[in-house]
Amino acid sequence: MIDFHSAGLVCNGTSLSILDQSLLPQREVWLRCGDVDTLIELMRRLAIRGAPAIGVAAGLLLALLARRGSHPEELIVDAARLRRARPTAVNLMNTIDRLVPLMGGPEYPASLIEEALQICREDVQQCDRMAHYGAQLVGEREMILTHCNTGGLATAGIGTAFGVILTAHRQGKRPFVWVDETRPLLQGGRLTAWECLQHGIDHRIICDNAAAQLMRRGEVQRIFVGSDRIGVNGDFANKIGTYSLAVLAHYHRVPFYVVAPCSTIDPSCPNGRAIPIEQRDAAEVRGVSGSFGSCRWAPEQSPAENPAFDVTPAELVTAWILDTGVFGRESIGAAGWWEKDGKRDE
Numbered sequence: 001m002i003d004f005h006s007a008g009l010v011c012n013g014t015s016l017s018i019l020d021q022s023l024l025p026q027r028e029v030w031l032r033c034g035d036v037d038t039l040i041e042l043m044r045r046l047a048i049r050g051a052p053a054i055g056v057a058a059g060l061l062l063a064l065l066a067r068r069g070s071h072p073e074e075l076i077v078d079a080a081r082l083r084r085a086r087p088t089a090v091n092l093m094n095t096i097d098r099l100v101p102l103m104g105g106p107e108y109p110a111s112l113i114e115e116a117l118q119i120c121r122e123d124v125q126q127c128d129r130m131a132h133y134g135a136q137l138v139g140e141r142e143m144i145l146t147h148c149n150t151g152g153l154a155t156a157g158i159g160t161a162f163g164v165i166l167t168a169h170r171q172g173k174r175p176f177v178w179v180d181e182t183r184p185l186l187q188g189g190r191l192t193a194w195e196c197l198q199h200g201i202d203h204r205i206i207c208d209n210a211a212a213q214l215m216r217r218g219e220v221q222r223i224f225v226g227s228d229r230i231g232v233n234g235d236f237a238n239k240i241g242t243y244s245l246a247v248l249a250h251y252h253r254v255p256f257y258v259v260a261p262c263s264t265i266d267p268s269c270p271n272g273r274a275i276p277i278e279q280r281d282a283a284e285v286r287g288v289s290g291s292f293g294s295c296r297w298a299p300e301q302s303p304a305e306n307p308a309f310d311v312t313p314a315e316l317v318t319a320w321i322l323d324t325g326v327f328g329r330e331s332i333g334a335a336g337w338w339e340k341d342g343k344r345d346e
């Protein structure tokens with residue numbers, strides 16, 4: 001039985017349903033996804049998004065297809081197409097790399113189904129561990145800033161950066177959250193704000209360009225962000241706008257943390273320059289579109305640049321909060337540093 005559900009995804013044995021994140025918070029619409037073309041389309045238009053969530057969705061769909069009797073060779077082609085759907089988040093590639101060797105093996109399809117479910121379970125557990133380590137850093141009534149959406153919608157569990165905030169909230173620390181709206185697709189203003197409301201977390205949405213002024217006034221005590229891929233030297237890619245926040249945090253001496261499972265570290269990327277950055281349609285910058293309607297304010301003929309992610313250099317990071325512990329800058333350099341020396345105060 002392929003049975004798994006998270007905030008944005010339900011797999012009930014025979015089908016996969018996805019909560020369309022492009023329509024939230026105005027409309028809660030669940031979409032059936034039964035084939036690879038549909039999932040690729042949903043990923044590209046960010047109906048399902050967030051690094052761990054897209055990896056988990058790809059795994060569950062491949063498991064469903066295997067259970068329905070897909071020939072292993074057919075599934076290998078499907079997996080290769082899914083792998084290319086979004087290029088920056090390494091979780092998608094990790095999922096495919098774990099499942100492809102099982103396609104056509106002696107235990108197929110049972111082994112593939114079990115591995116896909118294991119990826120889901122691991123993500124839930126990793127979120128809990130990161131949240132546990134990260135929440136220890138949060139003091140009473142701190143003002144925290146976060147970027148993009150890193151909660152239950154973006155993962156199989158309670159989230160990465162948002163999981164830290166949620167856990168501090170559940171511990172009664174009463175954090176207050178500045179929610180970056182996160183232009184151009186507003187994952188913060190739409191999704192993180194929605195998740196804050198669901199969990200009763202005190203928050204206020206800000207335009208991305210308000211962060212500097214808040215930091216200058218001393219109204220931001222800590223910044224937590226997620227990551228789509230981390231290089232071996234600690235440089236990391238995350239939603240566009242993360243790098244500017246890190247520069248601002250450095251100038252204003254605000255602690256700046258990356259929260260991600262250690263599987264987000266890509267051993268094949270020695271540094272951030274090796275991380276592929278997704279370029280998206282210029283139309284997303286010239287206007288907005290969603291369940292709230294569509295509007296273009298820029299001249300249609302004006303070219304626009306739309307990198308979906310940026311890379312923050314390791315020197316701007318205070319610590320990496322991984323599922324294996326909290327790693328400061330002094331940890332970087334040793335081989336496999338992310339598995340060894342993190343502080344693990346229980």
Ligand SMILES: CSC[C@@H](O)[C@@H](O)C(=O)COP(=O)(O)O
Nearest residue numbers: 049050051148150154226227239
């Ligand atoms: C789940 S936390 C890591 C990231 O996936 C998140 O911060 C992010 O940048 C998501 O980008 P998106 O383009 O919305 O998929």
